[in-house]
Amino acid sequence: MLYREAGDFKTNYAADQQTFPIKSERWLFWAFMAFAFFVVPFFIDDYWNKAVLMPLLIYAMAALGLNILTGYCGQVSLGTGGFMAVGAYAAYKLMTSFPGMDMFSVVILSGAVTAGVGILFGLPSLRIKGFYLAVATLAAQFFLVWMFNKFAWFYNYSASGQITAPERSIFGIAVTGPSTAPWATYLFALSILFVFAWVARNLTRGRLGRSWMAIRDMDIAAEIIGVSPLKAKLSAFAISSFYVGMAGAMFFANYLGSIEVTEAFGIEKSFLVLFMVIIGGLGSILGSFLGAAFLVLLPVLLKNIMVGYLGWPTDLAAHFQIMMVGALIVIFLIAEPHGMAQLWRLAKEKLRLWPFPY
Amino acid sequence: MSIKKLAIAGAMAAMMGAAPAMAEMVFPSLSYRTGPYAPNGIPFADGYADYFTLLNERDGGIGGVAAKVLECETGYNTEKGVECYESTKGQGALVYQPLSTGITYQLIPKASADGIPVHSMGYGRTSAANGKVFEWVFNYPATYWDGASIAVNHIMDLEGGSLSGKKISLVFHNSAYGKEPIRTLEELGKKHGFTFTAIPVDHPGQEQKSQWLQIRRDRPDYVLMWGWGVMNSVAIQEAANIRFPMDRFIGIWWSGSENDVLPAGDGANGYKALALANPGGDYPIYADLKQHVYDTGKAAGDGSNAGTVLYNRGMYAALLAAEAAKKAQEIHSTAEITPAMMRDGMEALNIDAALMSSLGLPDFGPEFSVSCANHGGSGIGKVQQWDTSSKKWTVITDWISADRSVIDPLIAEDADAYAAENSITPRGC
Numbered sequence: 001m002l003y004r005e006a007g008d009f010k011t012n013y014a015a016d017q018q019t020f021p022i023k024s025e026r027w028l029f030w031a032f033m034a035f036a037f038f039v040v041p042f043f044i045d046d047y048w049n050k051a052v053l054m055p056l057l058i059y060a061m062a063a064l065g066l067n068i069l070t071g072y073c074g075q076v077s078l079g080t081g082g083f084m085a086v087g088a089y090a091a092y093k094l095m096t097s098f099p100g101m102d103m104f105s106v107v108i109l110s111g112a113v114t115a116g117v118g119i120l121f122g123l124p125s126l127r128i129k130g131f132y133l134a135v136a137t138l139a140a141q142f143f144l145v146w147m148f149n150k151f152a153w154f155y156n157y158s159a160s161g162q163i164t165a166p167e168r169s170i171f172g173i174a175v176t177g178p179s180t181a182p183w184a185t186y187l188f189a190l191s192i193l194f195v196f197a198w199v200a201r202n203l204t205r206g207r208l209g210r211s212w213m214a215i216r217d218m219d220i221a222a223e224i225i226g227v228s229p230l231k232a233k234l235s236a237f238a239i240s241s242f243y244v245g246m247a248g249a250m251f252f253a254n255y256l257g258s259i260e261v262t263e264a265f266g267i268e269k270s271f272l273v274l275f276m277v278i279i280g281g282l283g284s285i286l287g288s289f290l291g292a293a294f295l296v297l298l299p300v301l302l303k304n305i306m307v308g309y310l311g312w313p314t315d316l317a318a319h320f321q322i323m324m325v326g327a328l329i330v331i332f333l334i335a336e337p338h339g340m341a342q343l344w345r346l347a348k349e350k351l352r353l354w355p356f357p358y
Numbered sequence: 359m360s361i362k363k364l365a366i367a368g369a370m371a372a373m374m375g376a377a378p379a380m381a382e383m384v385f386p387s388l389s390y391r392t393g394p395y396a397p398n399g400i401p402f403a404d405g406y407a408d409y410f411t412l413l414n415e416r417d418g419g420i421g422g423v424a425a426k427v428l429e430c431e432t433g434y435n436t437e438k439g440v441e442c443y444e445s446t447k448g449q450g451a452l453v454y455q456p457l458s459t460g461i462t463y464q465l466i467p468k469a470s471a472d473g474i475p476v477h478s479m480g481y482g483r484t485s486a487a488n489g490k491v492f493e494w495v496f497n498y499p500a501t502y503w504d505g506a507s508i509a510v511n512h513i514m515d516l517e518g519g520s521l522s523g524k525k526i527s528l529v530f531h532n533s534a535y536g537k538e539p540i541r542t543l544e545e546l547g548k549k550h551g552f553t554f555t556a557i558p559v560d561h562p563g564q565e566q567k568s569q570w571l572q573i574r575r576d577r578p579d580y581v582l583m584w585g586w587g588v589m590n591s592v593a594i595q596e597a598a599n600i601r602f603p604m605d606r607f608i609g610i611w612w613s614g615s616e617n618d619v620l621p622a623g624d625g626a627n628g629y630k631a632l633a634l635a636n637p638g639g640d641y642p643i644y645a646d647l648k649q650h651v652y653d654t655g656k657a658a659g660d661g662s663n664a665g666t667v668l669y670n671r672g673m674y675a676a677l678l679a680a681e682a683a684k685k686a687q688e689i690h691s692t693a694e695i696t697p698a699m700m701r702d703g704m705e706a707l708n709i710d711a712a713l714m715s716s717l718g719l720p721d722f723g724p725e726f727s728v729s730c731a732n733h734g735g736s737g738i739g740k741v742q743q744w745d746t747s748s749k750k751w752t753v754i755t756d757w758i759s760a761d762r763s764v765i766d767p768l769i770a771e772d773a774d775a776y777a778a779e780n781s782i783t784p785r786g787c
Contacts, residue, residue: 315391
């Protein structure tokens, strides 16, 4: 009733194959996008930008990247933090070496650098699988963090090892550095995410995405029908790292502005992004967004309710928040093991049959 | 689902933002009472809050305006630090005390752009001592590089004036914080002819076996430590395990609290640490605190930290902030000050012995004055030593000065580099 296909006729293949084949879903999507692009920038303030929306967009980008590798291609990775660090440091080196470069190029080139590093660390995946591969990517995590600490060239020999983003702009509007307008950084991150989420969605629907999924579902069978594991796995590592690297670059340049590698890109970050992917839904583009929203917004929301509204002591609230988020993750995974994306799919099924669901 | 959450979060944020900050002086406290740094974060936050409670209860605020401490839990995490900064800055925050070098680095450009002063007391970016470049950042009464030099000067006193051929190792928290003193110690090593080795310990520092094995093999004459949180107590325990002579093991002022030495028991006897101010609860102010804060049940936390080193330091930080606020009220002859006025107050701060006595803390901290060019204070410190039998820190030296001839050029160099990188024109003063 509320959500129906009746009367929604397709007269050509393009219409039949579009991303959102159902009219109401398409409307919902474009309305949400219009809201995000044309309404939010007018109302956004520093708090919403820095504490809510920027982390949401950036973690969604990282989760999207990991979802390509883990959700679509079935290669478990614990190196997300390390790859984000590659993106961040690549962005820093690019920004300081080429001061005239615009930020879109910086972010995309940082993604490209990370893709190269991702291929390198993806090579073992041709020989080792499952848990063993997870351990190999864990090595990437620790090695990369160690490397950025060890070699002073990466942080331009600064005394403290901190890297700080200088001010860079697009069309004359600053998007990094301290004196940015909240709407500028928000729109910058949103545009990049919008474009690359679009790309990811179509990649996963195409030949490449199908070869990833074939490898994920049964690699031997995939090999027999002619899918090259070398190409499929390495392209998944490259594209996944490309996304994660762009997330790392924006995390450093647009969101935090100044980072220190051990603290910002430790193993906790790898786990956080992995949790986002698992809770959101493995092998789902929407799931990456839902998972990131769940793990970014929930702690902020709980903190604001408990400290800001109920006036609890901060330490009690912090402990309670850890317990609540943990408990919700467990409950969630028991109630819906396929993640929030599956929940959304079920909700759509129910709405389709409403008011007579069975 | 996420839209609904956004809406609720929005309502909450609006509610928080809507609370008017009239006739109140807001002092945000970016504290951490959870995580691996909580043993050190809790006493500091308690001291900071209790001092403002005392001012409100005893004096009716600062110059008649009530002080309000806005606590926000960071867990020593930069992302949460950003969230805390953004959520408190709209409520009239006068000065930020991030209590984390990482968060300080983060806030320096942002707070400067927003026009809110940052006071990183004895931590943060050392070159912020250069007030010409860092207009909004203060790190008085002393900086990390002062600390490194003070420790080396103390060792030199012990060695009879010469360090040539000696070996000094630094065990440091592998972060911006721990890396700060390395450059100074390298310079001092060149000047005095000692061999310097830096040994990193990764966050959070619970695992230090290999580092101390290296120390056991290298046999350095002295070990310095830049540690924080659980890293301190683990290092002291490990040093005791390899029987490193404790009186040759010197921590920075952030590695010298009761919580750091108590877990090692008798093994910690003789461990030394620098002191920004005196330890102990033997000051007239504690009588007032007992009467107005503890006995009325208004103490922050569980009230068990009174008189400890870090509680005293938190209180000292609050005292310096309150004095700067008084100064600002005096300069601008208004009771309700803005962050910009607060900055003027901090820049005109002058702490002398008479003032400290009148505040109930005679002979507690150093005498110093802040100026437009110097935001780093006098840069002097004492050395304190832990005594296991009495479970007390004893101050064993008088004030030791840092070697300005080494530190000042380093500060100028680093500040100039920052100014060039961020196209800041240094103020003329």
